[in-house]
Amino acid sequence: MGFENFKRAFSLSTTTPYNPQNKPHIFLNLMESFANNALEFHTLNINLLGELEKHFKEDFVFERFLSAANGTAPSLFYLYFNSPIILTKSKYIKTPLGQNPTQIFAKQGYDVIFITSGKGSWFRMGSFLKEQNIKVIDAISLLKDYPNAQKTAYGILDEYMYYKAYELFKTAQKPLLIIALSTSNHPPYPKVYESISKVNLSGKINEKLPKNTYENLNNYAYANSEFGKFVSKIKASDLKDKIIIAATGDHRVRDMKIDPLREKAFAYSVPFHLYVPQNYQKNLYYDKYRLASYKDIFPTLYELSLSETTYYSLGGRNLLVAPSDEKLEFAFNEVVWADNFGVYPLENTKGYFYENNTTLKDTNEAFELDEYHKNFPKSYQKLMFYQLNLRLQNAKTDKNLP
Structure with missing residues (x-):
């Protein structure tokens, strides 16, 4: 399939259906190292989810899900700005971009805020976000509200970010989109309360994660539990029917060893958690084993919240609607x-069969690729750069930026 045909097959623009519901608030959380390679060790004796565990049982969770990149900054730019490059490391740091996922909401009357337990100076995010008309609340801002907050190497503990987000939603006068970035689950690990016991860490975990095993998993559990407490607080308030909450991980737990025979895709997988109030759950379809990645997050949020709104889909689709096009199931x-046929490492020309259709782990049994599968990754990457270049060319003439 040539690139022109590929572009037509993966149409850039999609429009949400008519939606009579009031616009909900939205909280989208990009969580440091919130990855499945650690989560598979979650058990009754090693609770790596903490307060988040009950929400995993109550809400929608997609388990066969990939992050777009394998570092925090590139993942953030893929997710929040549909960018395959770190724009703050380019000449476009001061370029106001059209068709940002956040801009789609701003045009529909939303206030947009970026909140992080880290510092706005990280990757010059503060400067970039200002050009996108996004308000920034970082660790320095949070310390003004919470002067006793425990400081970390990157800012302050995540819990204060969630305290602030809750207050912002409680006092919002119009629909509010908060995009977030957590930092506490990052080495050097800050000292946090004990969530798991060292005595319960098995030999298998120590073998898979030989470096800073307890600190790594305890901070992983802390970060998950603090997010879970935020979700619990929302659900116990009058916000529970007015807000959609989503969360995913930025990348794998890097210190965990990869089994190249079984984890060609699984090693890079992260969960996608989604809370949708009952009044927004209209004729939904849910398959927790549906294959998905970052490209599907905002299309899902758009269709849950916005009516007859056009956006760049980039092969993304609403994960809570039944599949209608097999080529988008990737x-x-x-x-x-x-x-749905297998996993495809970009470094080679083979595909690999799954262990079963509920996992991203593979059997290491290879099969030959047809032309479509051989060409797909380069064509998809070309599509990402094509749409970014289109937006950069139009940036200075776009009169509709909020």
């Missing part, structure tokens, strides 16, 4: 992609 990461 997940894409910068080193591997997957569809």
Whole structure:
């Protein structure tokens, strides 16, 4: 399939259906190292989810899900700005971009805020976000409200970010989109309360994660539990029917060893958690084993919240609507992609069969690729750069930026 045909097959623009519901608030959380390679060790004796565990049982969770990239900054730009490059490391740091996912909401009357337990100076995010008309609340801002907050190497503990987000939603006068970035689950690990016991860490975990095993998993559990407490607080308030909450991980737990025979895709997988109030759950379809990745997050949020709104889909689709196009049932990461037939490391020309249709782990049994599968990753990456270049060319003449 040539690129022109590929573009037509993966149409850039999609429009949400008519939606009579009031616009909900939205909280989208990009969580540091919130990855499945650690989560598979979650058990009754090693609770790596903490307060988040009950929400995993109550809400929608997609388990066969890939992050777009394998570092925090590139993942953030893929997710929040549909960018395959780190724009703050380019000449476009001061360029106001059209068709940002956040801009789609701003045009529909939303206030947009970026909140992080880290510092706005990280990757010059503060400067970039200002050009996108996005308000920034970072660790320095949070310390003014919470002067006793425990400081970390990157800012302050995540819990204060959630305290602030809750207050922002409680006092919002119009629909509010908060995009977030957590930092506490990052080495050097800050000292946090004990969530798991060292005595319960098995030999298998220590073998898979030989470096800073307890600190790594305890901070992983802390970060998950603090997010879970935020979700619990929302659900116990009058906000529970007015807000959609979503969360995913930025990348794998890097210190965990990869089994190249079984984890070609699984090693890069992260969960996608989604809370949708009952009044927004109209004729939904849910398959927790559906293949997906970052490209599907905002299309899902758009269709749950916005009416007759046009957006760049980039092969993304609403994960809570039944599949209608097999070619869109795929997940894409910068080193591997997957569809319903198998997983495809970008570094080679083979596909690999799944262990079963509930996992991203593979059997290491290879099969030959047809032309479509051989060409797909380069065509998809070309599509990402094509749409970014289109937006950069139009940036200075776009009169509709909020």
